[in-house]
Amino acid sequence: MNQFALELGSILELEAKQQIAAVLWSALASVLSLSTRFGR
Known part of the structure; x- marks a missing residue:
């Protein structure tokens, strides 16, 4: 039982780590798209 736990x-x-990585990647992508949109 302990091994299963x-x-x-x-x-x-x-x-949880994969979800955190996905959230970070989406945030990074949105920041990059916003920076390129306002940079031009």
Whole structure:
């Protein structure tokens, strides 16, 4: 049971990191698009 909990925790941690990375990438893309839009 403890091993299963550890594996589940690692999977959830990995998914959380992927979601955080996706949010950061979308924010970076929006900032880049805004900077290029206002830069010209």
